[in-house]
Amino acid sequence: MNIGEIAKRSGVSRSTVSYALSGKRPVAEATRRRIQTVIDELGYRPNAAARALKEGRTRTIGLVIPPAAQRLTDVQLGFVASVVDAAARADLDVLLSPSGGEHDRSFERVVTGARVDGVVLMEIRLEDARVTRLTEVGLPFVGIGHTSRPEEMTWVDIDYETLIARCVGHLADLGHRHIALVNRSAELVAAGYGPGHRAQLGFSRAVAERGLQGVQVCCADDAQAGRACVEKLLVTHPELTAIATLNEAAMPGMHRALADAHLAVPGDFSLTGVAARHWAENLHPPLTAADILADELGAQAVELLIQRIADPGLPHRQLLTAPPISLRESTGPARPRVGPAA
Amino acid sequence: MNIGEIAKRSGVSRSTVSYALSGKRPVAEATRRRIQTVIDELGYRPNAAARALKEGRTRTIGLVIPPAAQRLTDVQLGFVASVVDAAARADLDVLLSPSGGEHDRSFERVVTGARVDGVVLMEIRLEDARVTRLTEVGLPFVGIGHTSRPEEMTWVDIDYETLIARCVGHLADLGHRHIALVNRSAELVAAGYGPGHRAQLGFSRAVAERGLQGVQVCCADDAQAGRACVEKLLVTHPELTAIATLNEAAMPGMHRALADAHLAVPGDFSLTGVAARHWAENLHPPLTAADILADELGAQAVELLIQRIADPGLPHRQLLTAPPISLRESTGPARPRVGPAA
DNA sequence: TTGTAAGCGTTATCAC
DNA sequence: GTGATAACGCTTACAA
Numbered sequence: 001m002n003i004g005e006i007a008k009r010s011g012v013s014r015s016t017v018s019y020a021l022s023g024k025r026p027v028a029e030a031t032r033r034r035i036q037t038v039i040d041e042l043g044y045r046p047n048a049a050a051r052a053l054k055e056g057r058t059r060t061i062g063l064v065i066p067p068a069a070q071r072l073t074d075v076q077l078g079f080v081a082s083v084v085d086a087a088a089r090a091d092l093d094v095l096l097s098p099s100g101g102e103h104d105r106s107f108e109r110v111v112t113g114a115r116v117d118g119v120v121l122m123e124i125r126l127e128d129a130r131v132t133r134l135t136e137v138g139l140p141f142v143g144i145g146h147t148s149r150p151e152e153m154t155w156v157d158i159d160y161e162t163l164i165a166r167c168v169g170h171l172a173d174l175g176h177r178h179i180a181l182v183n184r185s186a187e188l189v190a191a192g193y194g195p196g197h198r199a200q201l202g203f204s205r206a207v208a209e210r211g212l213q214g215v216q217v218c219c220a221d222d223a224q225a226g227r228a229c230v231e232k233l234l235v236t237h238p239e240l241t242a243i244a245t246l247n248e249a250a251m252p253g254m255h256r257a258l259a260d261a262h263l264a265v266p267g268d269f270s271l272t273g274v275a276a277r278h279w280a281e282n283l284h285p286p287l288t289a290a291d292i293l294a295d296e297l298g299a300q301a302v303e304l305l306i307q308r309i310a311d312p313g314l315p316h317r318q319l320l321t322a323p324p325i326s327l328r329e330s331t332g333p334a335r336p337r338v339g340p341a342a
Numbered sequence: 343m344n345i346g347e348i349a350k351r352s353g354v355s356r357s358t359v360s361y362a363l364s365g366k367r368p369v370a371e372a373t374r375r376r377i378q379t380v381i382d383e384l385g386y387r388p389n390a391a392a393r394a395l396k397e398g399r400t401r402t403i404g405l406v407i408p409p410a411a412q413r414l415t416d417v418q419l420g421f422v423a424s425v426v427d428a429a430a431r432a433d434l435d436v437l438l439s440p441s442g443g444e445h446d447r448s449f450e451r452v453v454t455g456a457r458v459d460g461v462v463l464m465e466i467r468l469e470d471a472r473v474t475r476l477t478e479v480g481l482p483f484v485g486i487g488h489t490s491r492p493e494e495m496t497w498v499d500i501d502y503e504t505l506i507a508r509c510v511g512h513l514a515d516l517g518h519r520h521i522a523l524v525n526r527s528a529e530l531v532a533a534g535y536g537p538g539h540r541a542q543l544g545f546s547r548a549v550a551e552r553g554l555q556g557v558q559v560c561c562a563d564d565a566q567a568g569r570a571c572v573e574k575l576l577v578t579h580p581e582l583t584a585i586a587t588l589n590e591a592a593m594p595g596m597h598r599a600l601a602d603a604h605l606a607v608p609g610d611f612s613l614t615g616v617a618a619r620h621w622a623e624n625l626h627p628p629l630t631a632a633d634i635l636a637d638e639l640g641a642q643a644v645e646l647l648i649q650r651i652a653d654p655g656l657p658h659r660q661l662l663t664a665p666p667i668s669l670r671e672s673t674g675p676a677r678p679r680v681g682p683a684a
Numbered sequence: 685t686t687g688t689a690a691g692c693g694t695t696a697t698c699a700c
Numbered sequence: 701g702t703g704a705t706a707a708c709g710c711t712t713a714c715a716a
Contacts, residue, residue: 013687031685046709048456049392054709055710056692071620084438096436096438112387223624284598345694361702373702392694395708396708697707698704
């Protein structure tokens with residue numbers, strides 16, 4: 001079933017069918033209708049490969065995700081969903097590529113075989129080989145996250161530095177003087193994972209500015225680790241009254257450790273951080289947090305990518321969002337765990 | 343950068359380059375090496391569209407997911423991850439298509455523009471237009487889930503009927519006589535969502551066989567709904583001592599409702615169901631449940647699809663898995679809430 | 685208003 | 701062991 005077949009059955013040439021479809025040249029109404037009838041009857045659709053070959057574009061974008069094996073967080077999943085959704089609205093298909101680990105072949109295929117018109121790149125590291133590679137081959141791309149040389153690429157990102165600083169500020173306002181930051185996994189932070197890195201920065205800065213006692217720990221991205229991490233923290237830092245975190249996955253475990261220590265949230269202990277709204281609202285008690293609007297960010301990434309595909313010469317653009325903290329029920333006035341009385 | 347350029351620089355013809363790459367015709371070792379050098383130098387890769395056009399296959403599979411807007415459950419996410427992973431291992435790319443709702447264009451593009459060699463279809467309904475459409479156009483596909491005429495397609499699925507029946511059996515063995523099934527959302531079940539439907543069947547059957555009192559309710563896929571649902575259930579059915587569910591997303595809320603009613607799990611009330619292992623292990627207390635092995639199912643779906651693509655005439659195959667119940671800590675002996683003493 | 689034909693980058697058949 | 705060349709299905713410049 002190809003355009004020639006449609007042409008034959010409609011009694012016109014192939015070009016007329018093509019033009020009737022694209023509207024790039026006027027076609028007599030009668031002819032157009034005749035062609036349309038045949039097309040509907042046979043359920044014809046132009047062959048994507050042939051069209052891509054001729055036009056030099058695929059109407060497809062690549063979405064490079066972290067290797068699937070390591071589960072996606074709620075926030076990451078939100079990005080994927082919103083990118084796919086935004087792309088569908090723009091009539092673009094999305095080619096999914098797990099990158100890193102054993103899947104470099106997949107990334108190379110997507111990048112270098114002219115399979116896509118552009119790429120949305122997730123989970124960018126401060127030094128990221130994929131960014132280098134994409135720049136090298138000149139394929140338009142937009143990062144969700146950015147590298148250590150942010151001006152050299154187009155990206156959207158969450159301002160973890162500001163957000164964590166704000167969380168600390170919020171806790172300080174409530175009277176907390178001893179605060180911990182529970183970061184993402186040590187591997188991730190060591191590998192130069194931007195959010196982890198910038199969370200450290202923001203935390204250190206805010207703690208210094210407010211003259212607080214701060215302690216920073218890394219924690220693997222799962223509930224067990226969160227539990228162990230907080231259990232340890234409560235012992236090693238008995239004066240702690242609050243935690244800020246960007247580690248969603250660890251949070252259920254953190255809650256559990258607090259409950260096991262008979263510390264009520266927010267009565268005895270405050271908890272806050274950065275998380276997907278959906279997630280924050282569903283915790284018990286609902287988490288006071290800077291709500292990441294994954295939907296918007298993903299859609300903006302696609303929007304920027306479409307612009308770059310249309311004109312790759314465009315100057316780079318950056319979009320840093322710092323959503324306000326939504327006050328919910330997980331933070332409250334400080335109540336010393338070990339005070340003068342102890 | 344195309345094959346002609348490589349040919350020119352290597353001083354051979356285009357066909358020789360092609361054969362050097364594919365190995366489908368012997369090429370002198372010296373020539374082969376010369377060509378390879380040029381290729382490495384220029385980072386050449388065959389154009390995917392041209393190859394697809396010529397070969398009549400795209401080396402790409404479609405993955406049709408539920409509309410992105412409605413969040414994926416943990417189990418669904420597991421399927422996506424494992425399908426992407428398995429495809430990458432087989433050097434296949436994955437084109438993601440949200441279907442249903444406003445995204446029918448995306449589905450049609452994938453299905454009908456020769457964009458993919460085959461499709462993995464998620465979230466199949468008992469009557470599913472997409473199955474009809476795929477059959478109609480003759481595109482190889484494999485379902486994760488199946489329709490009301492299961493023998494007419496190739497699929498992998500989870501035997502919810504058996505699993506829920508087993509859960510009921512397990513509860514009955516522990517002495518529970520009044521058990522509720524918390525199903526997925528009413529919309530989903532009404533729309534002929536297979537798992538919801540088969541859970542009903544399994545529940546009814548098991549309850550009848552064991553001579554128990556059973557009550558079935560539907561519940562939207564989120565924590566709030568789960569909480570509301572159980573709160574109501576506890577009031578309307580005060581004799582209830584256990585719940586079986588396949589609604590992961592609602593479970594945190596269900597726990598909360600039980601806690602609010604001062605019912606300890608498993609001391610006063612037992613909870614069990616079907617869930618991703620990851621999820622079950624992370625609940626508090628860990629959920630006694632039939633663990634869905636999403637990784638295996640997704641990989642098997644890809645495997646079956648590859649076979650069907652290679653030979654579309656193959657008889658349909660079906661793979662129904664019923665993983666055993668993993669005993670954890672959320673079920674225990676029945677302790678009547680309202681007994682003779684009350 | 686419509687038709688003819690070139691060409692996109694491959695692969696594979698045929699010829700040498 | 702290697703080289704011309706046709707063909708895949710489409711879009712579009714040129715011709716009528």
